[in-house]
Structure formats: structure tokens, C-alpha cells
Amino acid sequence: MNKKHENIILNRAISIVNSAARILNDGIVEPSFYPADFLPVKNIDLGDFASEFCIDHNCGGKVFLAASKSTVQNLSLALFGMPITDEDGEEMVQDGINEILNMIIGNAAKELEELGLNFGETLIPTKGRLTDISSSSTQYQIGVPTEVGELSFVFSFNNSKAVK
Amino acid sequence: MAKVMIVDDSRMIRKALRVFLEAGNHEVVAEATDGEEAVRNYHKFKPDLVTMDVSMPEMSGIEALREIIRIDPNARVVMISSLNQKDLVVKAFAEGAKNYVLKPMSKEKTLAVIDKVLQE
DSSP: OOOHHHHHHHHHHHHHHHHHHHTTTTOOOOOOOGGGOOOSSSBBBBOOOOEEEOOOOOGGGGEEEEOOOHHHHHHHHHHHHHHGGGGGOOHHHHHHHHHHHHHHHHHHHHHHHTTTTOOOEEEEEEEOOOOOTTTTTEOOOEEETTTEEEEEEEEEEESSSSSO | EEEEEEOOSSSHHHHHHHHHHHHOOEEEEEESHHHHHHHHHHHOOOOSSEEESSSSSSOOOOHHHHHHHHHHHTTOEEEOOOGGGGGHHHHHHHHHHHHESSSSSHHHHHHHHHHHHHHO
């Protein structure tokens, strides 16, 4: 992967994480994003709950948002003023993280479009380790600490796709 | 107190809106998870106001809004949208929506918009 490709990925990641900061800033500590933390990784453990979103045409690029069950429950309370309890079931928790990622991507959409991306709206609930990502893709992870727990953003890009 | 129908494909958003509306002493008379169900339920329950998600499977919020306005030109529909859906919200206003609420929505802001629409 060349430097230009890495910079493009970094810009995309910054847009998305900054959108998360804008949303999360309402009552929650603004997450700090350190470029030095943006490292390529493999075989990422997504934790309890995750959602996958297509941020490039043909899903050549994807972003996963992962968080523990308690973090999603607390985020729902902080963002929507509505608690998700254990009685609501795991479906509601998964729904919660889908909504949160959808909002974050929605906020980042404008910046991503300015970078020349046709971002998609595929939202796929995903749990567990990222073992289904093929060796032809590269994954980067950013951990975003908040008052209610850590969010993990995982960016996955298919190396064979052309990058704008 | 108003009779309200909630239309959203997200269980979490439907629950949040129900909690907000009941806290504001409104009655949730129906829910719908897509536009087609929303139109059917509008016929059946005749709510005073509808909260409508902009993006839904099968029939979108805009299409459902159009159908509901066709049935009842005085229908009060408040759109629920994300920040990147501004163009769709503008389109919704052109189709007859009365107001909108952006996600993440707070109870106070949601009730303020709904109460404003009900008073108009």
C-alpha cells in the first residue's frame, strides 16, 4: 500500500471519527483521536456488538463500529435519553449500535463525498471477530474512549479496488 | 393529549419516541415499520399526528407521506431524519410534511416540535 493510499484512508477515518465526536459531544467527553493510534491490524476482535457500513462504492471500503453491550446501552441513554435494558433483549442492543453508526456515517457523509467517495448505506449487523475479511483487504482500527465505554472503529479496504 | 402513530423501521427509535410521547401525555395509537404499513394504519387509526422516518424499506417515508396526504390533505406528519438527509427533508416539506426532528433526538426537542405542529 503506498503513502497516497494510506493518506486517503486516514482522511476517511478522520471524517468518520470526527462525526462521532460531534454526536458524542452532547453530554459525553469528546473522544481524542491521535493519528499515531491509527495502525494497520489484522484479525480484529469486534467485541460484543458491531455494525458494518459500506463507505465506498461496491463496498471496496467498509467501516465497522464495535462496542460492548454495556457501552451501547449507555450510549443509547446518553444520545436518546432512552435506556436499553437487558429486558429489551439483544436485538434492541444490536438495533442501538446500528442506529448509532448510521448517525455517525450520516454526519460524515458530506466530508466523504468531498473526498470523492460514493458512500453506501448498507448496514449489516455483525458480531465477533473479523475473520471473514480476506487477505486482500487491509484493516485499520481506532479506539475512541468515551465516558460510557470505548468504541472501536475498524476500517477495512479491499486492496484490489481503485482508490480515489 | 394527541393520538400519535410512530413510523420507523428501527425498534430502538420507535421505543424512544414512545417513551417521549407518553411522557408528554400523548397516546401512541399505532406503530409501523415501513411506509406501506404506515398508510394502512393511517386509514385504520386516524391519528392526530404521525412521526415518520425518512428512510425505510419497501415504501420510503416520503412515499408514505405522499400517500397519507393524498388520503388526508390535513394530515400532520413530522419527519424524523439524520443530518445527511437534508435534501429529503426539503422534499418532504414540498410533499406536505409539517416539521422535522433530527437524530439523535432529545425528548424536549421532539415534544416541542410535536406540540408546535399540533397547535398550528
